[in-house]
Amino acid sequence: MDFQPTVQQDLLRKAVRQFAEDEIAPLVNEMEITDNTPTDLVRKMGEQGFMGVTIPVEYGGTGMGHLARMIMVEEVGRISAGIAMALQVMQMGAGMVIDLGSLAQKAEYSPLLAQGKILIAPAITESSGGSDLEGLSTRAVDEGDYYSLTGRKVFITNSHISELAVIVAKNEGGAKRDFSAFLIKNGTEGFRRGRVERKIGFHGCITGELIMENCRIPKENLFGEKGRGLAIALEGINNYGRMGMVGIALGLMQASLEASVKFAQERVLYGKPISNLAPIQFKIAEIYADLEASRFLAYNAAWLIDHKKKSDTQVSSAKFFSTEAALQCTRKAMDIYGAYGCMKDYPLERYCRDAQLLVPADGTNDIMRVIAGRNLAMKK
Ligand SMILES: Cc1cc2nc3c(=O)[nH]c(=O)nc-3n(C[C@H](O)[C@H](O)[C@H](O)COP(=O)(O)OP(=O)(O)OC[C@H]3O[C@@H](n4cnc5c(N)ncnc54)[C@H](O)[C@@H]3O)c2cc1C
Incomplete structure (x- = not known):
């Protein structure tokens, strides 16, 4: 067993600590008041490769992996838990596309996600209770040429600053655990942002609702296999x-x-x-x-x-x-x-x-x- 961090991990920790102290710490007081995620900061984190830490180099990431990601989130969290939360969910969405998306989805989105040029929000929870996944009521109807989604997702991190969302919905008429996941682009007809929550903490990280009303999703936006939501x-x-x-x-x-x-x-x-x-x-x-x-x-x-x-x-x-x-x-x-x-x-x-x-x-x-x-x- 080797308990020593590698040279690469040490360098990463130092670099992220420096970034957090120089770029994030000066924004903390303002974020406590406004609760806004600073867009300039998101851009800088993207340029530094923060969102692409688990994305392979050939898709525009740094491919450093999950242990490196842990060190990165830890160092950002040492200065601002709110920004660490926003960042970790950006990494989660980007990671899900590379791990679970189709070849076409990876080719289209991963390089942009890895560099923070677009952001993606995984949206699963509903007001029926986050622990009871089978109780989710967002419905996906297969209309032949497209899917139609209707439902409301709550407590979604980065809801109002993301260009994409991964939505988990029940397949209409399917068995109890028959759910699928879908990619939805901001601007899609029938898709909108709802209320923004007022949290006790994680200021600087937006949490809110995403709403689908007969939202028309192209077939190629099915995310992963049908039924594996x-x-x-x-x-x-x-x-x-x-x-x-x-x-x-x-x-x-x-x-x-x-x-x-x-x-x-x-x-x-x-x-x-x-x-x-x-x-x-x-x-x-x-x-x-x-x-x-x-x-x-x-x-x-x-x-x-x-x-x-x-x-x-x-x-x-x-x-x-x-x-x-x-x-x-x-x-x-x-x-x-x-x-x-x-x-x-x-x-x-x-x-x-x-x-x-x-x-x-x-x-x-x-x-x-x-x-x-x-x-x-x-x-x-
Ligand atoms: C800051 C923040 C950010 C979030 N971001 C996202 C996001 O980006 N995307 C997203 O989809 N969701 C997000 N969520 C939602 C989060 O995943 C849910 O809050 C979580 O799954 C719990 O669901 P709930 O709050 O509805 O609690 P409930 O599921 O209603 O639970 C209520 C209580 O019942 C207990 N309980 C439930 N089931 C059991 C059981 N089987 N055994 C024992 N006790 C049980 C729970 O522990 C809890 O104490 C976020 C939440 C927070 C607070």
């Missing part, structure tokens, strides 16, 4: 969505650790920095242990995906463990700051709000336990 959604969510949430959790814990150590060394009580107090040291040690344990789960799961091995137990475990660790670590860091931690002048309250959003997104932590627990307990 749920499998396509679950593969994308496992390999990209959940792993993205883990990366953001790592970023928030790293930020909490750094902020805690800095404050503990600067805050003087009883004539000495509070870093001398055992309870402060305990909290810092606990944050460190949670972060490192989460990193091992995360990097192992990313390695499995890179090596095309079964990974749902490891991904689900990494998701619930790291996101709950992030909730605890951001809270402990806030406690170390005393009253200052509750003030908007410091980033601690933002870290706490952002950490809460990690729990439901891309599958709730109850569902993560169901997947990992079922796989482990029922294994023959």
